[in-house]
Amino acid sequence: MVAQLVAEWRMSLSTTAARNLATTTKTRPQSQEITDRWLLRVLPWVEARGGAYRVNRRRVPVAGDGLVGCTAIGSLYRVIPSELAEVLAGFADEDVLSALSDRFEQREFAAGDTLPADGVTVVAHGKVSKLGRGEYGDTVVIDVLGEGGCVGQEVFRGGEPNYRVEAVTDVTALTLPRSAVAAVLDAAPHLREHLSRRPPAVNKRGEAEIAVASGHDGEVTLPGTYADYELHPREYELSVAQAVLRIHTRVSDLYSAPMNQAEEQLRLTIEALRERQEREMVTNRDFGLLHNVDPSQRIRTRTGPPTPDDMDNLLSRRRKTQVLLAHPRTIAAFGRECSRRGLNPPSVSVEGTEQASWRGVPLLPCDKIPIGQGGTSAVIAMRMGEENQGVVGLYQTGLPEEHQPGLSVRFMGIDEKAIASYLVTTYYSAAVLVPDALGVLDGVQL
Incomplete structure (x- = not known):
């Protein structure tokens, strides 16, 4: 009765009733899982034909990691x-x-x-x-x-x-x-x-030495030499991330305007696959970056928090460090240490965005780097690209029904319940060409 009286008192159409004739503006489906994925963006990608990538190196006479388990x-x-x-x-x-x-x-x-x-x-x-x-x-x-x-x-x-x-x-x-x-x-x-016994002649990197004569005068006998190779070089096989996307045909037929339901479902599935891909490239025990660091390139903080001294020590372990990756909380902890010392490192532009840096090397966020139970994390330092003997990403293009480079979407058919299935697949891995291309600052207290 009250509602009827209120309706009689109105002098114009209510907004509630008017919305029945209005077109609603809608967003595309959003996902909190999507991140910047800086590792996938900055890493150079190399074709791995045949699904494998062999890294040939000079021989190291005495192999080992120098750690006593x-x-x-x-x-x-x-x-x-x-x-x-x-x-x-x-x-x-x-x-x-x-x-x-x-x-x-x-x-x-x-x-x-x-x-x-x-x-x-x-x-x-x-x-x-x-x-x-x-x-x-x-x-x-x-x-x-x-x-x-x-x-x-x-x-x-x-x-x-x-x-x-x-x-x-x-x-x-x-x-x-x-x-x-x-x-x-x-x-x-x-x-x-x-x-x-006299140890075998090696260079400062532990590789079998190539004998070279210099500073001599006259007709001296030059040393014979050769560059020896590893007999069993490492091969990186492409890993895989897959998902079977299911869409009911009634949904795709009747409810694909103004947005195509199949396309939106596929977009979100691909985003999830890419997130999983980056996580695996950081933490996988076989090819993940954190588990493929040479012991000589794995250092620890001097006190606990990530100080500028620790960052300098990390950068000094390799030539031409091109990028640093750290959890956002680690970057915040490093910022606090810089502020404590009265330092304000300049930001650098990476793909059109301003990012934190140290010594001109961009410090990019990567939330796939884990945080341990004790509140510690790590900072990854990389030199990248085959021409730099650095770290490279591995993939294979030209896949059947390829949707993106190295990612395919294959229609699997429609079952008796009228549900269409699509196999979404991406192949990937990462390879470290020489040990000093990759370094890690471990035990970073947040």
């Missing part, structure tokens, strides 16, 4: 015997390595403690700094080591370390006293003989 049972750690070959020039006698492993003693250190210098120490958990004396008597940080880091290897060859080791965080370490090293060397003379 440990196993853990509860709170008890033990050095993996075979991992000791990393610091023993490839020595492979399992009995001797087991005897060495059994002699390691587990010790706990608090942040700020100095670790013992008279022996070999393996970091099982935590972070330590190698500290040396500078030219003017000041203390300088030589390196920062995390899990698997080993110090005191000089003891195996009778040397003395010219540095001290200090715990940055609470540390669990496995220590091998000099007396235990001497006992094992006395019981295994072939190990002592192995360590006394």
Whole structure:
């Protein structure tokens, strides 16, 4: 009754009734999952014909990552015997390595403690700094080591370390006293003989050296040489991300104006595939960037937060770093450290947008870089392109029913329920051509 009276009192048509005759302006379907995907945008893409990409390199006579792995049972750690070959020039006698492993003693250190210098120490958990004396008597940080880091290897060859080791965080370490090293060397003379051999000639990158003569005069005999190759180069096979998109024919037939339902469904599905592609290229344990960093290019922060000093250390590990990738929260943490020091790094233009930078290298956001339970993340530094011996993305174009480069959409038919199916597929991978093309700053505290 009240509504009828109100309607009688109106002097014009209500907006509620008028909307029945109006055309509504609509947006395309939106998705919060879509990001800038900077990694996919800046990475150079290379054709991988045959679905594989072989990276040929010069031979490295003594291969290894330089880290000594440990196993853990509860709170008890033990050095993996075979991992000791990393610091023993490839020595492979399992009995001797087991005897060495059994002699390691587990010790706990608090942040700020100095670790013992008279022996070999393996970091099982935590972070330590190698500290040396500078030219003017000041203390300088030589390196920062995390899990698997080993110090005191000089003891195996009778040397003395010219540095001290200090715990940055609470540390669990496995220590091998000099007396235990001497006992094992006395019981295994072939190990002592192995360590006394002259190592193969290598360049500063560890590759088999190419002998070159220079500065000579007259008729001298020039050295014969050749460039040796890896016998078993790595091959990267293209990975795949797929989805079966289903659309009822009644929906596509009757409700495709003003927007085509099939096109919108396909667009959102492709966006999801591209997001998954970038995540895999960062975190996949086979070809993901975070898992393909050479140990020499994996460094840790000196204190915790990402400071300008840490960024400089990361950039100095390679020539021509072209891009830095970090989680948006990591970029915010770096900005706070710059502000604390009164620094304001200039932004740089990347594809028409202003981005943060350091030393002129763009610092691009990538939310696919994970954040650990302890609130730590990583910063990725890359040199890119085949011509730069850098990092490249891999794909294959010319696929049947290709919709975008390296992505195909294939009609699979209509079933008895009148549902049309489309197979959406993209093939991709990433390859690191030489170790120093890719680096990571690990343990970044946010």
